[in-house]
Amino acid sequence: GAGVSQSPSNKVTEKGKDVELRCDPISGHTALYWYRQSLGQGLEFLIYFQGNSAPDKSGLPSDRFSAERTGGSVSTLTIQRTQQEDSAVYLCASSLDGRNQETQYFGPGTRLLVL
C-alpha cells in the first residue's frame, strides 16, 4: 500500500517568510510524528499526534513552529518568520497507534532551505 508522503519535496524560501509542510500518513495510522534532520542537531523529535489526544509539542524549538492534524489524518507543519537555522530536512512518520512500540514509517522528507 501507499507509504507516508510529504510535500513539497524541496522548498526554498527567503528569511522571514512563512512555510507550510504537509504530511499524509499511512491510512489507518493514528499516530503521527514530525522530526527534523539538520547538520548541526542530527535527527530530533518535534511533535507527536495520537488520535484525539492533545499533541506532544515538547520538541518544537520555538513558538515560530506549529503543527496541526486535521481529521486525524493529514498534518501540516508551519514555520513562521523562517530563519536560516531552520534549514533542514523535515521528516514525517506514522505508526499504528503510537503507544505500543509500533514501527514508525517515515516519509521521504521535505528539504527546506532558507536563504
Add this chain to the structure above:
Amino acid sequence: AQSVTQLGSHVSVSEGALVLLRCNYSSSVPPYLFWYVQYPNQGLQLLLKYTTGATLVKGINGFEAEFKKSETSFHLTKPSAHMSDAAEYFCAVMAAGNTDKLIFGTGTRLQVFP
C-alpha cells in the same frame, strides 16, 4: 532521560567484510531500541528493533543486532558487506512515557569499497 551514542561517524569496509556499527544507550527504564537506515535522499527505513524477548534480533538485508544490558549496547552487525549497504545508519531508543517518540543517535555513515 534516554540517550543514544553512536561511536564513529564514518565507517569504511571492503565488500565482503564484516560490518560492525556501534550503539550504546542510556535509559532509566527497560529500553526499546531500533536501527534505521537512510539511503541518499530518502526517508528512514526500519532495519530491526528490540522490545522484549530474544536479545539477538534479526532484521532485513542480513543485518542483526544484539541487546546487551550489561554493556548498555545494541551494536549492529552484518557478516558480509555489500556495495548496496552504503548508507547512513541511525540507532534510536524509544522515549519512556505515553508516546513512542524516538531519540536518535548522530548516525554512522557506512562506506563500502570494492
